[in-house]
Amino acid sequence: MCFQILVQEKRVTQRELFYKLLCSSPQYFTCQLQVNRTIQDVVALLRCSRYSLGIMASSRGAVTGRLLLQEPNQETVDCSACGSSGHPISGDMNLLERMVMKTDARYIIVVEKHAIFQRLAEDRVFNQIPSILITAKGYPDIATRFLLYRMSRNFPDLPILALVDWNPAGLAILCTFKFGSIGMGLEAYRYACNVKWLGLRGDDLQLIPEESLIPLKPRDLQIAKSLKSSEILEENYRNELEVMVQSGRRAEIEALYFRGYNFLGKYIAKKIVQANYV
Amino acid sequence: MEGKRSSSQRSDLLRKIREFTRSILDDLSIGKSPVVLIDRFRNYCTDNTGNCCCSSDLSKGKEMLTLQRECHAHRLDVLLRVLLIVQQLLQENRHGSKRDIYYMHPSVFSDQSVVDRAINDICILLQCSRHNLNVAYPVPVHVEEVKDIVSVAQYILVVEKESVFQRLANDKFCNKNRCIVITGRGYPDIPTRRFLRLLVEKLHLHVYCLVDCDPYGFDILTTYRFGSMQMAYDAKFLRVPEIEWLGAFPSDSEKYGLPEPCLLPLTAEDKRKTEAMLHRCYLQQELLHWRLELELMLQRGVKFEIEALSVHSLSFLSENYIPSKIQVVEGV
Numbered sequence: 212m213c214f215q216i217l218v219q220e221k222r223v224t225q226r227e228l229f230y231k232l233l234c235s236s237p238q239y240f241t242c243q244l245q246v247n248r249t250i251q252d253v254v255a256l257l258r259c260s261r262y263s264l265g266i267m268a269s270s271r272g273a274v275t276g277r278l279l280l281q282e283p284n285q286e287t288v289d290c291s292a293c294g295s296s297g298h299p300i301s302g303d304m305n306l307l308e309r310m311v312m313k314t315d316a317r318y319i320i321v322v323e324k325h326a327i328f329q330r331l332a333e334d335r336v337f338n339q340i341p342s343i344l345i346t347a348k349g350y351p352d353i354a355t356r357f358l359l360y361r362m363s364r365n366f367p368d369l370p371i372l373a374l375v376d377w378n379p380a381g382l383a384i385l386c387t388f389k390f391g392s393i394g395m396g397l398e399a400y401r402y403a404c405n406v407k408w409l410g411l412r413g414d415d416l417q418l419i420p421e422e423s424l425i426p427l428k429p430r431d432l433q434i435a436k437s438l439k440s441s442e443i444l445e446e447n448y449r450n451e452l453e454v455m456v457q458s459g460r461r462a463e464i465e466a467l468y469f470r471g472y473n474f475l476g477k478y479i480a481k482k483i484v485q486a487n488y489v
Numbered sequence: 490m491e492g493k494r495s496s497s498q499r500s501d502l503l504r505k506i507r508e509f510t511r512s513i514l515d516d517l518s519i520g521k522s523p524v525v526l527i528d529r530f531r532n533y534c535t536d537n538t539g540n541c542c543c544s545s546d547l548s549k550g551k552e553m554l555t556l557q558r559e560c561h562a563h564r565l566d567v568l569l570r571v572l573l574i575v576q577q578l579l580q581e582n583r584h585g586s587k588r589d590i591y592y593m594h595p596s597v598f599s600d601q602s603v604v605d606r607a608i609n610d611i612c613i614l615l616q617c618s619r620h621n622l623n624v625a626y627p628v629p630v631h632v633e634e635v636k637d638i639v640s641v642a643q644y645i646l647v648v649e650k651e652s653v654f655q656r657l658a659n660d661k662f663c664n665k666n667r668c669i670v671i672t673g674r675g676y677p678d679i680p681t682r683r684f685l686r687l688l689v690e691k692l693h694l695h696v697y698c699l700v701d702c703d704p705y706g707f708d709i710l711t712t713y714r715f716g717s718m719q720m721a722y723d724a725k726f727l728r729v730p731e732i733e734w735l736g737a738f739p740s741d742s743e744k745y746g747l748p749e750p751c752l753l754p755l756t757a758e759d760k761r762k763t764e765a766m767l768h769r770c771y772l773q774q775e776l777l778h779w780r781l782e783l784e785l786m787l788q789r790g791v792k793f794e795i796e797a798l799s800v801h802s803l804s805f806l807s808e809n810y811i812p813s814k815i816q817v818v819e820g821v
Contacts, residue, residue: 226652233750234750234800463588467592472577472589
């Protein structure tokens with residue numbers, strides 16, 4: 212099916228592919244999940260990327276801070292001047308590959324949630340601590356991971372620090388940036404980066420009141436289980452995960468606002484200066 | 490980058506907050522229980538006589554809060570705390586989210602919904618929209634401050650899903666058809682709805698909506714057209730009564746020869762939702778066509794997604810379906 216589409220010089224979304232396969236080969240494909248798994252298998256067999264099979268992807272990611280991006284023959288974009296939403300990351304991998312990047316930042320901060328990204332962008336935290344902020348607004352898509360990967364290759368001296376919620380889902384997001392996506396077959400380890408865990412971590416919980424800790428959802432427990440079973444998780448991450456599960460609780464970054472709106476910036480600055488990341 | 494208008498809006502709101510607080514203090518200082526009146530709004534109801542007043546923007550009655558009832562006292566406590574935070578946001582011209590506000594007093598605001606309701610109440614009391622309170626972040630564009638929009642487009646196309654947006658982008662739809670395509674990625678958020686409304690007001694173009702043929706798609710369509718219940722008090726700035734339902738209609742599955750496997754069965758939840766929507770007052774008197782199609786969906790018991798239209802040919806959506814539907818609407 213992909214071959215036919217590529218021959219026509221077209222691209223297809225995963226959902227469209229599902230409907231085509233549903234109608235042409237109903238005995239093989241009955242749900243989207245099967246299609247996704249098959250795509251992974253094909254990618255592994257042919258040792259290629261989804262993108263080269265003609266499958267379109269979009270990106271939810273955004274980047275801001277002390278970074279200049281230039282597409283060949285286009286104007287340079289100053290990411291720090293893009294407002295609190297930042298500069299959106301294109302889903303076109305070929306384009307991302309050709310981008311020219313310049314920076315004077317000292318750190319790259321990966322932010323799990325869009326709301327936190329916006330807060331930090333609005334407060335221009337990237338000027339107080341010269342940095343680049345990047346977010347995938349949740350579970351990272353491949354384009355955002357690819358951009359981070361390119362930044363890590365272009366700027367190898369910049370530590371990459373992750374700011375996620377204290378819960379298994381947050382840790383899973385960090386691990387996806389760090390090790391790759393477990394659900395992506397051969398593509399998994401591509402674009403893995405050396406990301407360190409800045410926060411929230413267990414020893415930050417003393418900064419927030421008891422009431423701000425909320426119960427873990429069943430989904431969190433499932434994620435914890437799957438993370439535990441993966442061999443790749445290092446010991447201190449494993450220990451943190453254990454504490455999360457045992458306590459049955461989780462904490463969101465926003466809980467730090469208990470100490471006022473300015474506290475988040477100060478918290479990040481202090482941790483970075485003390486090199487308090489693992 | 491802030492215009493004069495929004496800074497005068499802010500000082501206006503700060504003044505209203507001070508006046509509101511003062512009136513409560515005045516009452517308390519003479520030993521009187523303050524009474525806070527909050528208007529109620531709704532966009533639709535289940536009245537099918539055609540006599541309801543949902544289509545007007547007026548409030549449908551008032552709620553009275555006093556300190557004499559304990560639940561009201563708690564609600565006022567919450568409201569005042571949130572108001573204090575909002576005041577700080579406005580004074581410093583910073584933005585925050587509803588979630589941030591929750592975490593500032595988690596033991597008092599036992600749940601997020603408590604904060605959400607307080608914010609709604611404050612918007613009604615101060616007669617403003619949520620973004621005026623600096624709650625939630627501005628779109629890169631401050632909608633009120635856009636002075637001029639120039640476009641050579643002939644119409645605006647609103648699509649429910651990002652994947653459909655991608656399909657159209659990939660097909661270079663806007664190059665071949667002079668139009669603006671916008672997506673709310675599901676239920677549209679406030680900035681998207683405000684931006685769409687601005688486009689319509691400034692450009693006076695036809696607006697068409699392309700959603701999946703299922704109860705949620707239909708609900709998204711009605712959100713654009715009539716507004717959502719949660720934001721009922723703000724409906725007149727957010728709704729786009731000019732928006733037309735382009736597709737996908739339940740009757741399209743036959744008309745365009747959709748293969749059987751693409752038609753997915755309606756779940757019990759889907760059926761419940763459809764039945765509830767059929768009772769909405771605006772489907773009783775006007776929009777008969779919408780009503781008939783919705784009834785057809787329920788009758789047939791199936792739904793389908795826009796992507797199903799690409800089964801025979803990936804370019805079917807861009808080259809056949811959308812242009813032919815627009816021709817029908819424009820009477821060509």
